[in-house]
Amino acid sequence: xxxxxxxxxxxxxxxxxxxxxxxxxxxxxxxxxxxxxxxxxxxxxxxxxxxxxxxxxxxxxxxxxxxxxxxxxxxxxxxxxxxxxxxxxxxxxxxxxxxxxxxxxxxxxxxxxxxxxxxxxxxxxxxxxxxxxxxxxxxxxxxxxxxxxxxxxxxxxxxxxxxxxxxxxxxxxxxxxxxxxxxxxxxxxxxxxxxxxxxxxxxxxxxxxxxxxxxxxxxxxxxxxxxxxxxxxxxxxxxxxxxxxxxxxxxxxxxxxxxxxxxxxxxxxxxxxxxxxxxxxxxxxxxxxxxxxxxxxxxxxxxxxxxxxxxxxxxxxxxxxxxxxxxxxxxxxxxxxxxxxxxxxxxxxxxxxxxxxxxxxxxxxxxxxxxxxxxxxxxxxxxxxxxxxxxxxxxxxxxxxxxxxxxxxxxxxxxxxxxxxxxxxxxxxxxxxxxxxxxxxxxxxxxxxxxxxxxxxxxxxxxxxxxxxxxxxxxxxxxxxxxxxxxxxxxxxxxxxxxxxxxxxxxxxxxxxxxxxxxxxxxxxxxxxxxxxxx
Numbered sequence: 001x002x003x004x005x006x007x008x009x010x011x012x013x014x015x016x017x018x019x020x021x022x023x024x025x026x027x028x029x030x031x032x033x034x035x036x037x038x039x040x041x042x043x044x045x046x047x048x049x050x051x052x053x054x055x056x057x058x059x060x061x062x063x064x065x066x067x068x069x070x071x072x073x074x075x076x077x078x079x080x081x082x083x084x085x086x087x088x089x090x091x092x093x094x095x096x097x098x099x100x101x102x103x104x105x106x107x108x109x110x111x112x113x114x115x116x117x118x119x120x121x122x123x124x125x126x127x128x129x130x131x132x133x134x135x136x137x138x139x140x141x142x143x144x145x146x147x148x149x150x151x152x153x154x155x156x157x158x159x160x161x162x163x164x165x166x167x168x169x170x171x172x173x174x175x176x177x178x179x180x181x182x183x184x185x186x187x188x189x190x191x192x193x194x195x196x197x198x199x200x201x202x203x204x205x206x207x208x209x210x211x212x213x214x215x216x217x218x219x220x221x222x223x224x225x226x227x228x229x230x231x232x233x234x235x236x237x238x239x240x241x242x243x244x245x246x247x248x249x250x251x252x253x254x255x256x257x258x259x260x261x262x263x264x265x266x267x268x269x270x271x272x273x274x275x276x277x278x279x280x281x282x283x284x285x286x287x288x289x290x291x292x293x294x295x296x297x298x299x300x301x302x303x304x305x306x307x308x309x310x311x312x313x314x315x316x317x318x319x320x321x322x323x324x325x326x327x328x329x330x331x332x333x334x335x336x337x338x339x340x341x342x343x344x345x346x347x348x349x350x351x352x353x354x355x356x357x358x359x360x361x362x363x364x365x366x367x368x369x370x371x372x373x374x375x376x377x378x379x380x381x382x383x384x385x386x387x388x389x390x391x392x393x394x395x396x397x398x399x400x401x402x403x404x405x406x407x408x409x410x411x412x413x414x415x416x417x418x419x420x421x422x423x424x425x426x427x428x429x430x431x432x433x434x435x436x437x438x439x440x441x442x443x444x445x446x447x448x449x450x451x452x453x454x455x456x457x458x459x460x461x462x463x464x465x466x467x468x469x470x471x472x473x474x475x476x477x478x479x480x481x482x483x484x485x486x487x488x489x490x491x492x493x494x495x496x497x498x499x500x501x502x503x504x505x506x507x508x509x510x511x512x513x514x515x516x517x518x519x520x521x522x523x524x525x526x527x528x529x530x531x532x533x534x535x
Contacts, residue, residue, distance in 0.1 A: 009204060016197040023189035026182070044168045047097045047104075051157050051164075054090045054111075057083040058118060058153060065122040069129050080122060087115055104160055111156045118149045211243070222250055331457060338450055338457070345447070355439065359432045366425055369418045376414040383408035 061083035067076030091112055098104035214232060221229065230250070233243040383404045390401030 011200070015200060016193055019189060019193040019196060023185055023193070026185045026189075041168060041171060043097065044164050044171075047094065047164050048161055050090055050094050050097065051161055054087065054094070054115075055154060055157050057087050057090065058115060058150065061087075061119065061122055062150070065126055068126060069134055072129065072134070077126065080126070084119055087119070091115070098160075101163070103163060107156050107160050107163075111153060114149055114153050114156070118153065121149065219246065222246075222253075331461060335457065338454065342450065345450070349439075355432050355435050359429065366422065369421050369425070373415060373418040376411045376418065379411035380408055380415070383411060 060079040064077050064080035064083070068074070068080070091108065095105065095108055098108065211234060218229070218232075230247050233247075386404030386407070387401055390398065390404060
């Protein structure tokens with residue numbers, strides 16, 4: 001039965017992996033046993049430590065009891081008190097640790113009441129020491145009951161320790177056997193795997209390298225040009241398929257060599273004709289490229305001039321737009337001035353009206369002052385008459401004479417005030433007349449300023465209209481120049497494209513010429529190479 005190369009390699013490695021898997025399984029099982037035994041040794045150590053703790057706590061309780069019996073001091077009872085709290089916990093821990101050992105569980109059942117009896121006996125002696133003194137307590141201590149309880153506890157603990165030590169010894173022996181078996185399995189299994197893998201490797205190597213050696217020799221002859229033989233095929237695996245492919249390749253090389261010989265002869269004739277045509281085309285293409293380059297330079301100069309014209313036109317248009325903006329601002333300023341002058345005129349007229357009204361009121365005040373002056377004179381006259389009448393009346397008219405004197409004083413003061421007020425009214429009247437004249441002059445000046453502002457507004461409007469017409473004209477010039485510039489740029493770009501195409505054509509023609517030369521050379525080389533094969 002013949003196998004492929006892949007199957008042979010898989011069989012060799014599969015055998016090695018099978019042996020390694022067996023070694024690993026056995027080693028794992030032995031390792032698990034070692035781990036279990038290690039855990040058991042740790043468990044046994046804990047059990048032994050707990051048994052020692054049990055005996056130690058009972059001994060501590062007995063020591064504390066004796067110290068108290070001898071001294072009667074409470075601090076000596078501390079070991080006893082601590083032991084009574086810890087012993088139950090220790091016993092429960094031992095029960096949990098030996099739950100899978102019925103013999104140890106029975107021993108714990110025996111030791112539990114003994115510990116309780118020992119603690120009760122210690123408690124009894126402590127109470128006797130407290131109640132009846134040291135003699136009564138010592139009598140109980142000297143009895144053999146407490147000593148026998150302690151001996152029984154130690155005996156059961158020794159049995160439990162012996163049992164644990166026996167189990168520990170058994171586990172150690174099993175661990176030694178497992179470790180020895182693991183070593184043997186790994187050693188002999190590794191040797192067997194090494195031998196089997198070595199044998200499989202040699203067999204696989206020989207089944208692959210021998211046919212490949214024959215194919216290498218055959219391929220070497222083919223590389224030297226010998227196409228007259230066929231490779232020998234002795235297997236149906238990948239190496240055999242490789243030999244079949246090599247034989248097919250040799251047959252294909254025979255056919256290709258014959259075709260190439262005929263093609264190279266035709267290629268030489270065609271290459272000569274193409275080379276002549278290419279040289280003529282290269283010379284005419286160079287002339288076209290030179291002409292296109294001159295036209296492109298001229299179009300670039302025209303395009304630059306057009307760009308300068310556009311730039312100047314844009315600058316003039318910008319200045320015109322600024323002038324138009326300034327004209328609009330001037331119109332707005334003149335209009336604001338007109339509105340301001342109109343408001344001033346209205347306010348001046350209102351001031352004039354107020355001054356006239358004030359003048360009328362001052363005249364009314366003057367009339368009132370005249371009336372007050374007359375009243376003062378009449379009051380003065382009445383006061384004089386009253387004084388005369390009071391003088392005639394004698395002592396009875398003395399008081400009336402005083403009143404008449406006061407009235408005369410008031411009349412004199414009123415007359416003086418009217419004189420003063422009349423003087424002030426005269427000054428106010430003069431100021432009012434001056435204000436009336438000034439307001440009339442201001443109204444005249446406001447009217448004149450408004451007329452001048454109207455003239456300025458009309459002039460600025462004419463300037464703004466002319467400036468806008470100039471801006472439109474410049475914008476039309478800029479638009480036309482831009483269109484001209486775009487056309488020139490398109491023409492220039494077209495000439496650049498023509499120039500680039502001509503240059504590319506010239507380059508391509510040169511490359512084609514070189515390619516034809518190279519093709520002719522390669523045809524000769526191909527003919528020489530094919531001539532080395534024996535068909």
